[in-house]
Amino acid sequence: MKVFNLSILAGILGTPAMGCDLCSLYNATEASTGVGQGFYGGAAEQFTRFGTLQRDGRKIPNDGVFLNSSVSQVFAGYNFTYRFGLQFNLPVIYRAFGSATARGTESGPGDASLIGNVRLYEKLGENFTFSCAALGGIKFPTGNPDRLGGPDFSEGIGGHDLALGSGSFDGIVGTSFLTRWKHLFMTAAVQYAIRSEGAFHHQYANDLTWAGGPGVYLALHHNYTLALQMIVSGETKGKDTFHGLPDGDSAETIVYLGPQINFTWSSKLSAQLGVDVPMSIANSGVQVVPDYRVRAGVSWRF
Numbered sequence: 001m002k003v004f005n006l007s008i009l010a011g012i013l014g015t016p017a018m019g020c021d022l023c024s025l026y027n028a029t030e031a032s033t034g035v036g037q038g039f040y041g042g043a044a045e046q047f048t049r050f051g052t053l054q055r056d057g058r059k060i061p062n063d064g065v066f067l068n069s070s071v072s073q074v075f076a077g078y079n080f081t082y083r084f085g086l087q088f089n090l091p092v093i094y095r096a097f098g099s100a101t102a103r104g105t106e107s108g109p110g111d112a113s114l115i116g117n118v119r120l121y122e123k124l125g126e127n128f129t130f131s132c133a134a135l136g137g138i139k140f141p142t143g144n145p146d147r148l149g150g151p152d153f154s155e156g157i158g159g160h161d162l163a164l165g166s167g168s169f170d171g172i173v174g175t176s177f178l179t180r181w182k183h184l185f186m187t188a189a190v191q192y193a194i195r196s197e198g199a200f201h202h203q204y205a206n207d208l209t210w211a212g213g214p215g216v217y218l219a220l221h222h223n224y225t226l227a228l229q230m231i232v233s234g235e236t237k238g239k240d241t242f243h244g245l246p247d248g249d250s251a252e253t254i255v256y257l258g259p260q261i262n263f264t265w266s267s268k269l270s271a272q273l274g275v276d277v278p279m280s281i282a283n284s285g286v287q288v289v290p291d292y293r294v295r296a297g298v299s300w301r302f
Helices: 020-033
Strands: 039-057 059-061 064-080 084-098 103-109 113-124 128-139 170-181 182-193 207-220 223-235 252-265 269-284 288-299
Touching: 039 269, 064 288, 128 182, 182 223, 223 269, 252 288
Parallel strands: none
Antiparallel strands: 039 059, 039 064, 039 288, 064 084, 084 103, 084 113, 113 128, 128 170, 170 182, 182 207, 207 223, 223 252, 252 269, 269 288
8 A cells, every 4th residue: 555645735925915815825825835934744644445355457255355544644844945845754554454354453653755845836816826846855664564574464455555664765756736716726736656676575666646626715714715626636556576576466546536625724724624435446466445535634834
């Protein structure tokens, strides 16, 4: 299972004197993207329920195999200027899993990462906004990879699904954008993980993750905003390798769709809550695949 966050880094800058709505939008973006010099931090949670067995993209009978995955991300960052900043992320993972004959849990810190982000371009107007950003960084082998060296738990759940870390240093690159016309907006972000060989000669496949979609501001006030957004998200990866040989039960492409609520207060607080339901799942071999996932997050600018 992958543990990567998509960071919507695009931001806008403006002057509050340009109007109440624009002031609210400015404050909302400051809060939700960490734009502006100084420190920020927060936490994010993603719970995913895996309860369906698939063989090569087709559903097969499931005799009690399941995996509940909870990934809590703690993050802290500092923006040296309004264009460039660094962010440190540490996931804390809890997984409960079982089959018809056995059950178990795995918990602990995952692989930490240090990400640099830079705003490449921005344009701000009374009715129109556009901003784009880029990110790049490194993931460290801080999580326990011991499950990679053990046997599979059951059909559909392998050691690579349960390991808390990869045992490898990996690269992360990505980009994002935000655009707005009056009360309508759209965000999008793409992130690519470049994997290296880790513990027990296991190498996770490079993976591409994306998220984005249209939204509308339901409330725009000087001190707070409330927005509803429809998010299309997903990920795609090839087969992992073990001692250079492909793992037949590890490739997948998943597309999710679901609503997200965004709330900001002043230019300090940002909170999100979303639900994702898989629309399409293609996988290799036999894997337990997601039924749904729930996401929540909160951040605070100091």
